Amino acid sequence: MMTRIGTGAVVxxxxxxxxxxLVTFAGLPPFILPGPLRVAGxxxxxxALIGWHAAVTFTEVIAGLILGAILGAxxxxxxxxxxxxxxxxxxxxxxxxxxxxFALAPILTLWLGYGIGSKILMAVLIIYFPVAxxxxxxxxxxxxxxxxxxxxxxxxxRQVLWRVRMPAALPSLASGLRLAxxxxxxxxxxxxxxxxxxxxxxxxxxxxxxxxxxxxxxALAVLAVLTLILHRVVGAGCDRLTARIT
Amino acid sequence: xTYGAAETKRARGSAPGLTLTGDVxxxxxxxxxxxxxxxxxxxxxxxxxxxxAGKSTLLRxxxxxxxxxxxxGSIAASDGQDVEGRVAYMAQxxxxxxxxxxxxxxxxxxxxxxxxxxxxRIDRLIDRLGLAQHATKRPSKLSGGQxxxxxxxxxxxxxxxxxxxDEPFSALDARNRAxxxxxxxxxxxxxxxxxxxxxxxxxxxxxxxVYLMEGTRLHLLPKPSGPPPIRPADDPDTLAYGAALxxxxxxxE
Numbered sequence: 095m096m097t098r099i100g101t102g103a104v105v106x107x108x109x110x111x112x113x114x115x116l117v118t119f120a121g122l123p124p125f126i127l128p129g130p131l132r133v134a135g136x137x138x139x140x141x142a143l144i145g146w147h148a149a150v151t152f153t154e155v156i157a158g159l160i161l162g163a164i165l166g167a168x169x170x171x172x173x174x175x176x177x178x179x180x181x182x183x184x185x186x187x188x189x190x191x192x193x194x195x196f197a198l199a200p201i202l203t204l205w206l207g208y209g210i211g212s213k214i215l216m217a218v219l220i221i222y223f224p225v226a227x228x229x230x231x232x233x234x235x236x237x238x239x240x241x242x243x244x245x246x247x248x249x250x251x252r253q254v255l256w257r258v259r260m261p262a263a264l265p266s267l268a269s270g271l272r273l274a275x276x277x278x279x280x281x282x283x284x285x286x287x288x289x290x291x292x293x294x295x296x297x298x299x300x301x302x303x304x305x306x307x308x309x310x311x312x313a314l315a316v317l318a319v320l321t322l323i324l325h326r327v328v329g330a331g332c333d334r335l336t337a338r339i340t
Numbered sequence: 341x342t343y344g345a346a347e348t349k350r351a352r353g354s355a356p357g358l359t360l361t362g363d364v365x366x367x368x369x370x371x372x373x374x375x376x377x378x379x380x381x382x383x384x385x386x387x388x389x390x391x392x393a394g395k396s397t398l399l400r401x402x403x404x405x406x407x408x409x410x411x412x413g414s415i416a417a418s419d420g421q422d423v424e425g426r427v428a429y430m431a432q433x434x435x436x437x438x439x440x441x442x443x444x445x446x447x448x449x450x451x452x453x454x455x456x457x458x459x460x461r462i463d464r465l466i467d468r469l470g471l472a473q474h475a476t477k478r479p480s481k482l483s484g485g486q487x488x489x490x491x492x493x494x495x496x497x498x499x500x501x502x503x504x505x506d507e508p509f510s511a512l513d514a515r516n517r518a519x520x521x522x523x524x525x526x527x528x529x530x531x532x533x534x535x536x537x538x539x540x541x542x543x544x545x546x547x548x549x550v551y552l553m554e555g556t557r558l559h560l561l562p563k564p565s566g567p568p569p570i571r572p573a574d575d576p577d578t579l580a581y582g583a584a585l586x587x588x589x590x591x592x593e
Contacts, residue, residue, distance in 0.1 A: 239435045242405050246429035247498065249452030257451055261439045339439035 128308040133315065136308035144297065144309075148316050151294040154210050154282040155324065158217020159274060165218065166225025166274075167267065173226075174233035175255060191223040195281060199288040213285035213293065220281035221274035225267070232266025233259050261339045268332035275328035279321045354382020355501035355532040358423060362413010364397060371397065371409060375558040377551060379502070381418060384525070384533045386543035388585060389553030395536040399504050402534065403429045417501075428500040432507040434491040436479040442466065443475045446493045457497075465493045469523070485516040489523065496527060503528055505535045509542070518573060521545060525570035540585035544578045545571045552588065561585070 110130045116122070117129035124132055137144065169187065172179045199216060206212035236259045244254045286295025294313045301309035358379040364372040371394045379385045389395050400407045402415055404424055417423050436445045446466060447457035466475050469489045479487055488508065495503060508524070509517045525546060537543055543550045543564075550561045564571070564581045571578040 239431055239433050240437065242400075242403075242431070243429060243435045244452050245405060246403050246427055246504075247449040247452050248425055249449075250454055253452045253454050257448070258437065261437070 125305045125307050128311060132308045133311040136306070137312035137315065140309055140312065144294075144313055144316055147292055147294050147297040147313070148320060150210065150292045151213075151279070151282055151286065151317070152320060154213040154285070154293065155217060155278045155320070157210070158214045158281060159221065159278045159324075159328075161214065162218040162221035162278065163225050163271060163274060166222045166270065167229050169222070169226040170229035170233060170267075171255075171260075173230050174259070175251070187223060187226055190219060195220050196284060199284050202285065203289040208289050208291055210293075213282045213290065216285035217278040217281035220277045224273040224277065225270040228270025228273070229263060229267040232263030235266070236262045264339050265336045268336050271328055271332055272325070275325045276321060279317065279324070283317065354530045356421075357381035357418035357532060358402065358416065358502060359418070360398065360402060360413065360415045362411055364394060364401070364407075365410045365412075366408070367410075370556050372553075372558065373556045375413075377558060378549070378560075379532050379534055380548040381532055382530050383548035384528075384535055384546045386547035386550045387534060387536045387553065388538065388540065388543045388550060388589070390589065391538060393553040395538075395553055396506055399506050399534060399536050402502070403427050403504050405429070423502065426500050427502045427504055428495045428498040429504050430491055430495045430506065430508050432510050434479070434487040436487055436490055436494075438479055441476045441478055442471060442482070442490050445479065445490055446497050448494060449498050462493075462497065465496055469493045469527070484512055485519065488512060488516070488520055492520075492524060492527060501532055503531050503533045505533060507536055507538065510537070510539065517542075522570055540589060541573070541578075541582040543585060544582035545573060550585070552585070561588075 114129045114131060117127055117132075128136070169183060173183050173187075174180075195216060198219065199212075202212040202215050206215060233255075240258050240262070241254070244258055249258075282293070283295040286293040287299060290296040294317045297313045298310050301307070301313065360377040361375065363370065363374060375398070377385075377387070377398060387395050387398065397407045397409055401411055402423065404427065415423055417426070436442075437448060440448065443462055443466065444451075446462050447459075450457035463472075463475070466472055469492060471486060471489055471493065474482060474486060479490070482490065491508070505524070509520050512520060521542065535542070535546060547564055550564065552559045552561050565577045573579075
């Protein structure tokens, strides 16, 4: 773990150094590519502004993640227990993945307005499929021996689901959630690009329009860090979840 | 369920027998033709045969599990009651749930039926199988022999007339296997046991009755001599019987 973090730090420092060297020696103007020092300065100068917009985006991402995970897991459970639902929900599930979420963003903004509702829905739409499909695969892939044993014990379907199929599917759900943690910010940012008055995506567009490229990079850096932290936290939660069952 | 039900039930007399007769087909391919499998009431019936011969299929038919085949025939208990719900099943894989500790695994049958497990009986069974100091361990912390003991405790917890064993000891090393055969013979006394195995010595030691699967036929073999279960592994008659079984298994059809 320590070595992983250490390696990551070294790689990051080297990349930042190369970036700064490129900017310094190639003489690139800051409105094309600002160096990391300049971006750090912009981050420092606009800390309050970026922090506020980051809080908005973070709220959207977390709300989308929770809602999407609940909806996805509920869909998977429903499909796993009812052949009827399997028949009718599977096409819907694939459809949510087949539709480019980018194309839906303007419509969602039109319907739900410029507030955070449309962004949350974007995040939900983008993570719904990975969560539902990973958990569903897990629920349908219960080792046959356990199901045979349960059947010979005259288990009720509800108890089999609760005590065998669900615990056995938790690692699959966890891999879906890990993906969702990385995808959810993408949904929120797309939503903010299409139409918003707050959030990191909005701030980036605004900064870009005013040629404040350093501010744009600062917002991007904050977004990347947020996503990494979210990925780590969700990953650690998933690890604890799966450790309980293995 | 009352306290100590397993012991009292067995004390009332041995379990009934069971007869399976009929044909088994995979689509249009006959797997078994005109078979008659008669389980010894309260004793061990061994079903021996090469892999893929359909031993497990017969066992799964009795257990009421999916076999992917068509069965034309009947399965009847000698006391005239339904077989369904009176069967305990144990496989080569111990099938312990990795997220439950040993005690939870022994209690799993009751939990899966939505009943309250009898904790006193669970602890007594765990104790009887020499697993008391492992009761709160997860299966991953147990040895292969301990895991199979836990599976026997879970099977006994079910307290059923019929116990169906599908090669339960074949993954164990020689010493553990012999120990588990002794243990199972003692613990399952009085129950009607069907043991599917590909080990001739296992059948020679444990069987009150031995069936051999050859092609699509099921043959009842002569009874092994000596008091079952369980015959000593070094008993000359048992050794000779095991050797004869092996010779027959290896004979070209």
